[in-house]
Structures are given as C-alpha cells and as structure tokens.
Amino acid sequence: MPKITFISYDGVEHVVDAENGASVMNAAIDNLVTGIDADCGGECSCATCHVYVNKKWMEIVGTPQDREEEMLDLNPERESNSRLSCQIPVRDELDGLVVRVPEFQM
Amino acid sequence: MSEHAVSVVKLSAQAQTDPQDVPLDQIDVSDPTLFESDRLWGFFERLRNEAPVHYLKDSFFGPFWSVTRFADIQFVDKHHETFSSEPTVLLGDQPEDFTLINFIQSDPPLHDEQRRAVQDVVAPRNLTELEPIIRERVQNILDGLPVGDTFNWVDEVSIELTTQMLAILFDFPFEDRRLLTHWSDVAIATPELTGSDAVTEEERRVEMGVCLDYFTRLWREREHQPPKFDLISMLIHDENTKDMVDNPMEYLGNLLLLIIGGNDTTRNSISGGVVALNQNPDQYQKLRENLSLIPNMVSEIIRWQTPLAHMRRTAKVDTELGGKQIKEGDKVVMWYVSGNRDPEAIDRPDEFIIDRPNARHHLSFGFGIHRCMGNRLAEMQLRVVWEEISKRFHTVELVGEPVRVRSNFVRGYSDLPVRVHRI
Numbered sequence: 001m002p003k004i005t006f007i008s009y010d011g012v013e014h015v016v017d018a019e020n021g022a023s024v025m026n027a028a029i030d031n032l033v034t035g036i037d038a039d040c041g042g043e044c045s046c047a048t049c050h051v052y053v054n055k056k057w058m059e060i061v062g063t064p065q066d067r068e069e070e071m072l073d074l075n076p077e078r079e080s081n082s083r084l085s086c087q088i089p090v091r092d093e094l095d096g097l098v099v100r101v102p103e104f105q106m
Numbered sequence: 107m108s109e110h111a112v113s114v115v116k117l118s119a120q121a122q123t124d125p126q127d128v129p130l131d132q133i134d135v136s137d138p139t140l141f142e143s144d145r146l147w148g149f150f151e152r153l154r155n156e157a158p159v160h161y162l163k164d165s166f167f168g169p170f171w172s173v174t175r176f177a178d179i180q181f182v183d184k185h186h187e188t189f190s191s192e193p194t195v196l197l198g199d200q201p202e203d204f205t206l207i208n209f210i211q212s213d214p215p216l217h218d219e220q221r222r223a224v225q226d227v228v229a230p231r232n233l234t235e236l237e238p239i240i241r242e243r244v245q246n247i248l249d250g251l252p253v254g255d256t257f258n259w260v261d262e263v264s265i266e267l268t269t270q271m272l273a274i275l276f277d278f279p280f281e282d283r284r285l286l287t288h289w290s291d292v293a294i295a296t297p298e299l300t301g302s303d304a305v306t307e308e309e310r311r312v313e314m315g316v317c318l319d320y321f322t323r324l325w326r327e328r329e330h331q332p333p334k335f336d337l338i339s340m341l342i343h344d345e346n347t348k349d350m351v352d353n354p355m356e357y358l359g360n361l362l363l364l365i366i367g368g369n370d371t372t373r374n375s376i377s378g379g380v381v382a383l384n385q386n387p388d389q390y391q392k393l394r395e396n397l398s399l400i401p402n403m404v405s406e407i408i409r410w411q412t413p414l415a416h417m418r419r420t421a422k423v424d425t426e427l428g429g430k431q432i433k434e435g436d437k438v439v440m441w442y443v444s445g446n447r448d449p450e451a452i453d454r455p456d457e458f459i460i461d462r463p464n465a466r467h468h469l470s471f472g473f474g475i476h477r478c479m480g481n482r483l484a485e486m487q488l489r490v491v492w493e494e495i496s497k498r499f500h501t502v503e504l505v506g507e508p509v510r511v512r513s514n515f516v517r518g519y520s521d522l523p524v525r526v527h528r529i
Contacts, residue, residue, distance in 0.1 A: 039466045045184045045473035046467075048289070070214070070475055074221065076229055104230035106482070 001097035006033045009103035018090040024099065025049040025086035035101035042086040047071040047089035048105040049085040050078075061088055061097070065076075075106055116512070118144055125149045130156055135172055135441065135514070136197055138301025141415060142237050145323040150174055150444035160524045167197050167300070170418075170437035171430070174444040176451030178428055178470065182419060182440050183473040186213060189419035189438055191357045191476060196515055197439050200300040204311060206359030209366070210476060220360060221479060223344035227275055227337055227481045228368075236274070240487060243270050244494045251526055256505055259522040263491075264376040271487060277336035278324075289317045290319040290369050293362045301516040318358045337364055344377070371413040372484045374518035376462045376491055377508075378411030379403075381522065382458045384504040389460050396461075397496050403460035409457050410469035415443040415517050417472060436439030442469040443517060501527045 001017040004027050008014070018027035026034050028036045040046035040076075044067050058081050064072055068087045072078050087100065118139040120128060125148030133149050140146040153160050153174040160172045171204040174180050182189045191211045194200050209220035227231065247266050251257065265287055273283040292313045295304035305313070324338055329351075341360070342346045350357045382391040391398060419438045424431065432438060444471050446453040453462075471478035478484075495502060506523035 037466055039471075040180065040473050041467055043180055043184065046471075046477055053336055071478065072480075073218065074225070074475065074479075076222075078176060078232070104482075106230065106479075 001096070002090055002092055004090070004091060004094065005096075005098045006035075007100045008033075008035055009101060013050070013101065015024055019095070020090050020092065022049070022090055023086045024088040024090060024097070025084075027090060028085060028101075033104070035103075037105045040086075040088060044068050044071060044084060044087055047075060047084060050075060050101065050105060051085045051100055052079055052090075052100040053081045053083050054100070055081050057097055057099075058095075060093055077102060077104070092104075117145075117267075120149075121145050124394075125152055128152075130160075131163070133157075133160070134165050135160055135186070135444075136162070136167050136170070136301065136439075138512045138514045140408060141514055141517060142510050144510060146443065147447070150447065153441075154444060156447060159399045159430045159432075161430065166198070166297075168437065170197060170439050171427075172441055173427070173433060174441050174447040174448075176448040179440040179442065179445040179469055180473050182427070182470075183417070184439060186419075186474055186476070188425050188454050189420060190422045191217070191356075191419060192419075193420070195417045195419070195476075196294065196299055197416060197437065198296075198301070200299070201307065205355060205357040206361040206362065207353075208359035210363050211359075214475070219346040223342050223347040224337055224360075224364070225479045227335065227340060228480045233482055233486050236483070237457055237486060239266075239274065239488065240271060240411070241490050241494065243267060244490050248494055248498055253526055253528055256523050257378055258523050259502070259524040260373070260377050260519050264373040264519075264522075267371050267376065267487065267491065268373040271372070271483075272365060275337055275364070275368065276282050276324075277334065277338070280316070281404050282320075285317075285320065286365055286369065289313060290365045293317075293366060294515065295513070297374075300513040302511070302513045304512075314358060314362075317361065318354055320359050321357065322351060322354075323356075329377070362526065367478065368480050368483070370516055370518065372480075372487055374413045374516070375411050375484065375488055377490065377519040377522055378413070378517075379407040379492065380502050380504060381508055382410050382523065383408060386458045389458055390501070392501060393460055393496070397493070399460050400489055400492045400496070401485075402462070402465050403492065404485050405465035405468065406458065406462050408458050408470045409446050409452075409465065411456070411517060412443040412446045412470050413517055414470070415515055417476075429494060440469075440472075442472070447468045466467075498529060499526045500529045 004018045006014045006069050014033050016027050024025040037048035039048045072082050118137050121139045121143050127382045141478045158175045163169050209217045269283045269287050272286050294300050294303045295302035296307050329342050403440035417440050421432050421436045423434050505524045505525050508519050511518040
C-alpha cells in the first residue's frame with residue numbers, strides 16, 4: 001500500500017497507508033487526517049478536499065482536469081500546486097507522496 | 107396537533123389531501139402552502155420513490171421538471187454547461203421588463219468575474235477577524251432578551267443578528283439596518299416569483315427602487331475613497347465590476363443576492379435550530395452534556411432546515427436525466443429540501459441527530475461552481491450563537507407553534523414564540 005504524508009498547516013505530519021484505486025481524499029478521511037472536509041463525497045463539486053502537492057511530486061501527480069480546474073479557480077488561496085485530493089487516484093507510483101493541508105477549506 | 111388558525115384557511119386543496127391520494131402526474135411541489143404548512147414531506151417522498159425526475163405539465167409557474175434525489179441533484183448542480191443558471195435560479199420567472207442580473211444566475215465567464223470580486227469578504231481567512239465582532243453582537247443580543255417572558259425569537263435574535271452581520275459586510279449605516287431586512291423580505295416575495303403573498307409585483311418594484319437608490323448613494327460616497335473591506339468598496343475597486351453602478355439591474359441584482367443569500371438563509375437556520383432541538387429533546391439534552399458537538403450540530407441544523415428549498419436550472423440542450431428526455435429550454439428544479447431527506451444518500455434522514463457522522467454531506471449549500479460562497483460565515487455565526495446560548499440558557503423553549511413563511515423557495519419562519527431559561 002502506498003504511503004502518503006499529509007502535513008497540516010501547523011506542521012504536524014500524518015503518514016497513512018493509502019489504498020490503490022481510492023483517492024488521496026479517501027486516504028485522509030479514512031485515517032482521520034483533519035483539515036479535509038470532503039463535503040460532496042468525492043464528486044469534484046465542493047472543493048473542500050483541497051491540498052497543496054509537494055512540488056517535486058506535481059509531475060507524477062499531474063495537473064487538474066477541467067471540472068477540477070473550474071472548482072479550484074474559485075479558491076482565493078489556490079496555488080500552482082493545488083489539487084482537489086478527491087481527484088487524485090492512489091497508485092503505486094504515488095508511494096511517498098507528500099501533500100500539505102491548507103489551514104482553511106472553502 | 108393544533109393548527110395555526112389562519113394557515114388552515116389558506117391551505118391549497120392539495121395541502122389538505124393525503125399525498126397518497128394525489129395522482130402522481132398531478133403532484134405539484136411548487137405549491138407554496140405545502141411549505142407554509144410543513145406538509146411537503148409526503149409529496150417529496152412519493153416523487154423520490156415513484157418519479158425521481160418528474161414532469162408537471164401545468165402549474166402556476168408553467169411546466170417544470172422536479173429532481174428530488176440527492177445523487178441526481180448533485181449531478182444537475184455539477185453540470186452547469188448542460189443545466190444553466192440563466193436567466194434565473196427561481197422556479198418563478200422574472201418579469202421581462204424587470205430582469206435582475208447577478209452571478210448566481212449567470213454562467214461563466216460573467217459568474218466567475220463577479221464572484222471573484224466579492225468572495226474575499228467571506229473567505230474563511232477573514233472570518234477569524236470577524237468572529238470576535240460577531241461574538242460581541244451575539245452576547246449583547248442574548249443578554250438583552252426578556253428572560254421569563256414570551257417573545258418572538260425570529261425578530262429578537264435571528265433577524266437582529268443576521269441583519270447586524272450583513273450591515274457589517276456592507277458597512278451599512280447601523281441605524282438603518284432594518285431596511286436590509288425589509289428589502290430581503292420583499293425582494294422575491296411575490297406570487298409569481300416564489301408563491302409568496304407578502305407583496306404585489308408593483309409594491310416590490312417600488313421597494314426595490316428605494317433599495318437601489320440607497321445603495322447607489324453609498325456607491326457614490328465611496329467610489330473616490332481608498333479601497334475598504336466591505337462589499338460595495340470591493341465592487342468599486344475590482345477591474346471587472348467597477349462600472350456595475352451604471353447597470354442598475356446588475357447592481358441591484360448582486361446586492362439582493364448578497365442580502366438574501368447572506369441574511370435570509372442564516373436567519374432561518376438560527377430559527378430552525380431552536381425548532382429542531384425542541385422537537386427532539388433527547389438531542390437537546392445530548393447538546394447540554396457535550397458542547398463540543400456544536401460544530402457538527404450546526405451542519406445538521408443546516409441540513410435539517412434546508413433554508414433554500416430549491417434552485418432552478420434551464421436546460422441548454424436536449425438531454426437525458428433519470429431515463430427522462432429533457433428538452434432545451436425546460437425548467438429543471440433541484441429540490442434541495444428533498445435531497446436532504448433522501449435515505450439513499452443519508453442515513454435516517456428525517457431524524458435530527460446532532461452527532462450524525464458525515465453531517466457536512468448535505469445539499470443546502472449546493473454543489474459545483476455556484477456552491478454557496480458564504481457557507482463558512484453561516485456556519486461560524488451558528489456556532490457562535492449556540493456557544494453563547496449554551497453559556498446563558500439551559501433551554502430556549504418553544505412555547506407555541508412556529509409560523510412558517512409561504513414560499514416555495516425560502517424555508518423560513520416568521521414567528522417562533524419562545525421563553526428562555528437561565529442556567
């Protein structure tokens with residue numbers, strides 16, 4: 001199972017075992033990582049699972065698709081390494097992934 | 107159950123009929139008396155179970171589709187290219203000679219430009235600064251309540267607090283703040299727009315003219331001043347909205363969006379929490395024993411109340427939904443109030459459970475690009491209200507029947523007779 005590190009806004013690290021096929025958002029929720037709300041349940045329609053992907057990982061993780069992009073676009077704290085974690089499927093290549101959880105979800 | 111005497115007289119024939127006895131293709135959930143009498147539930151249950159995408163051929167508001175299940179509503183909300191928010195998000199059409207424009211009923215790019223201009227005022231980062239001000243206002247209001255007497259919670263607390271909040275966001279003259287309440291109450295309260303009987307279209311336009319004049323004066327006062335952190339100043343200083351005052355239907359439209367969206371809704375959630383807890387005393391006791399449940403309870407209140415019953419879309423193309431053929435131009439109504447009670451999406455949905463898991467998973471704020479931008483502000487106000495209530499009163503006791511608003515859009519209360527009991 002790939003390991004994913006979530007770093008909260010105050011610097012606390014939370015390393016979880018993630019399931020292939022589920023999303024990075026699922027990995028957070030299932031492991032009680034705080035700071036990710038996932039109000040819409042993973043449907044790319046609430047933007048409350050926002051994370052900042054460690055920049056070294058962006059090429060492997062990839063950039064947002066259209067629907068995700070339009071949701072991220074409304075977030076005033078969006079950065080170039082922003083992703084909605086419900087749209088990142090977990091796979092072996094993401095083993096060691098590091099993401100930062102924002103202080104606020106919108 | 108005792109009925110409010112006047113409500114019985116005003117109920118439609120349908121509202122006085124058992125939902126099982128109305129033919130499926132005649133069920134009319136646009137009927138505002140269903141909401142006023144709180145008899146909507148059985149009708150929506152039939153639609154969810156028997157016709158989850160339901161066409162009503164003929165109604166006061168014309169023909170329309172009702173979408174009543176959570177998953178289908180979420181689908182429609184998400185697919186804005188197919189289901190447009192233009193020209194309006196109300197089931198009732200706007201008059202052609204008085205058509206307001208604002209970003210809730212616009213598609214991109216206009217939607218994005220205007221939303222971005224104002225959304226910072228309610229961004230969570232800025233709420234941390236607003237919170238102490240809100241808390242102080244809540245404390246003043248609660249400390250001024252007539253303990254031991256019966257009073258109207260809606261007027262003394264729900265309206266007072268949310269109106270003060272709105273006045274802060276607009277930097278609106280404090281002594282005139284009840285004008286905001288008044289304009290919020292009449293802006294869409296005609297039979298044609300929401301099934302309300304509060305004002306006629308003529309009366310509404312007069313009041314909207316007064317509202318526009320007042321806010322135009324505020325714009326003129328501020329347009330040459332440096333940028334400030336209020337909604338009007340933000341519109342003035344954003345490149346995309348700096349000329350909005352020159353387009354009165356757009357300026358008024360956006361003002362009313364912020365006034366109704368930021369006011370009416372939170373108001374009715376504050377009231378709704380009192381109703382829910384009184385109807386479920388075991389939950390009220392659970393709250394007293396564990397105040398850390400307040401944030402979760404806030405989400406549950408917002409789901410249970412569903413302050414805006416629907417949002418309407420208009421099909422931009424022929425499309426299929428739930429096996430039904432929807433034609434370009436058809437009205438498609440997302441009934442949030444129904445989706446929030448859908449057992450396929452929410453466990454025991456008709457129950458008010460303050461420690462419900464996954465309480466944030468509800469439709470009241472909508473989904474997709476139009477999702478409520480004030481949602482965290484609303485949650486914060488509700489949280490602070492219940493934190494401060496809990497320090498002062500062991501019970502906010504409902505001592506009479508709630509009086510609900512006649513509207514198929516706003517799910518609200520005009521009267522909650524209560525008595526508060528000190529700790």
